[in-house]
Amino acid sequence: MTDERIDTNGESEKPKNFLEEIIEGDIKSGKHGGRVLTRFPPEPNGYLHIGHAKSICLNFGLAQRYGGQTNLRFDDTNPVKEDVEYVDSIKEDVRWLGFNWANEVYASDYFEQLYQWAVALISKGLAYVDDQTQEQIRLSRGTVTQPGKPSPWRDRSAEENLDIFARMRAGEYPDGSKVLRAKIDMAHPNMLMRDPILYRIIHAHHHRTGDKWCIYPMYDYAHGQSDSIERITHSICTLEFDVHRPLYDWFIERLDIFPSKQYEFARLNITYTVMSKRKLLELVKEKVVMAWDDPRMPTICGLRRRGYTPEAIRTFAERVGVAKRDNVIDLSLLEFCIREDLNKRAERRMAVLNPLKVVITNYPEGQTEQLEAVNNPEDEGAGKRSVPFSRELYIEQEDFMENPPKKFFRLAPGNEVRLRYAYFITCNEVIKDNDGNIVELRCTYDPASKGGHSPDGRKVQGTMHWVSAQHAVPAEVRLFDRLFTNPDPNDVPDGEDWKTAINPESLKVITAYVEPELAKADVLDKFQFERMGYFCVDTDSTPEKMVFNRTVTLKDTWAKISSK
């Protein structure tokens, strides 16, 4: 493992992040009897993305590490935005990442309790019904530098408030006509403390409570109390909620309920990636991508379809660390994590992406032989397979150069290379079409080099992948690249559409020739196409027409050298 230190006992120990320090401190001091209960609280209004994965791994990981548990709680307090479609996808994604929640709960489960607490606050003179319009409320809130002004309804009697609030619940008033607000301080330097809204009237159908309610609690009023009801010990959220913490604590103190505590960490950002739900939705709606699970999307389902594994994502979440300062992680770290995982696990296959025909002139016409190939040099247990070889082959176009530069190790006129697991071949003749394009190579092979070894011990510099022309299976291959050309897609000049930074070459569809063994593959099976990268079978794939997605290329030293 990485990031380890060797302590005096010779045991390795990972450096702790600030949340682990806090939890360990709490356990040591006996807070909550050493109990640890976290929660992952998505709003069911969109698909989960890699940023959520960081939060999921954090919440579940922390609980696991300290013998605790984690609730999956849907923060469903806004019926106009939420839908069961999202509930289902969120559950699927959390499970796929490898986590099991202790309880599946919903903020809407607590609507009655929340209502009762609101009544209690009103009775204590800590909340009131405001009849002002949305506009009036906004205006009277003041600005960050100027205090707000009290509502003319601020001093209604508790009796009157109680009565009106009950009628709000009963559905006597139209949407937007009244709200329930906490009575705190209209001059508070923290805008959120300027008599925040607790309840608003929304006559809308809720995905779980149906039409039972027409008043719905706001986030600030619902979240902390939900934590408290579940007796969450550590409520971990992202930095932008830091400002909300005083309010979070205010409700818990006034209501005198279980003291859950909120802690904030910096959300994940990745180069060449947008992470906002709004922008991701826009990409889907405007058909910039195929869907939420488009392999170019940073959504969990997109990454899954792209060929990422839960293990790689978890490792990534571990390696990006946790802290309170804003951060932007190199996309290369994510790519490193998936390569590292797939290198150990993905079986190797040969596939030619851009075919160039090769005829072995001294190989008997009509002959075919089966050659043995190792499935995964990193894993003995993966076994072997056989690959058909014949007189006519395809190799990669980029593996041949008529006038090669100095350090080009691949095929060139007069040059001998190895065909992986097959033979040494030498190129004798280059055949071109009328436009001068190379269309075929005539080569000879050394029958003694069968299997890829030369009996006389002579070395070749290059080893290339290939497929037998008559045996190869054509397949669609989708070559994905980063969705944006700008490392910071959010950095757009004023007034310009943020989507101008979209990479026009983020998807190239080609027809490749793959070795016949690949025809047995199932959807989502992952392979390394030797020397080309990691690929997985797309959900669009059928036995008649296979479709592969490129997850990530292999590290390509030659590309680096040749581009210099």
Place this chain on the structure above:
RNA sequence: UGUCCUGUAGUGUAAUUGGCAACACGUCUGACUCUGGAUCAGAAGAGUCUAGGUUCGACCCCUAGCAGGACAACCA
């Protein structure tokens, strides 16, 4: 302009809680190799935002600046 949060190699995260900075990704060498993959070995790269202060000693504590971020939805 108010309040809060945050400033450590290119990017992230550490530093036994005060003993002059480590690990990972990336970059660059080299070795090895039937993947220009993997693996292995090594290198470069920060003196910790700035200025003061406390201290024998400061990335760590204090003060003042500076920079970045968050907050003015009946969103979460």
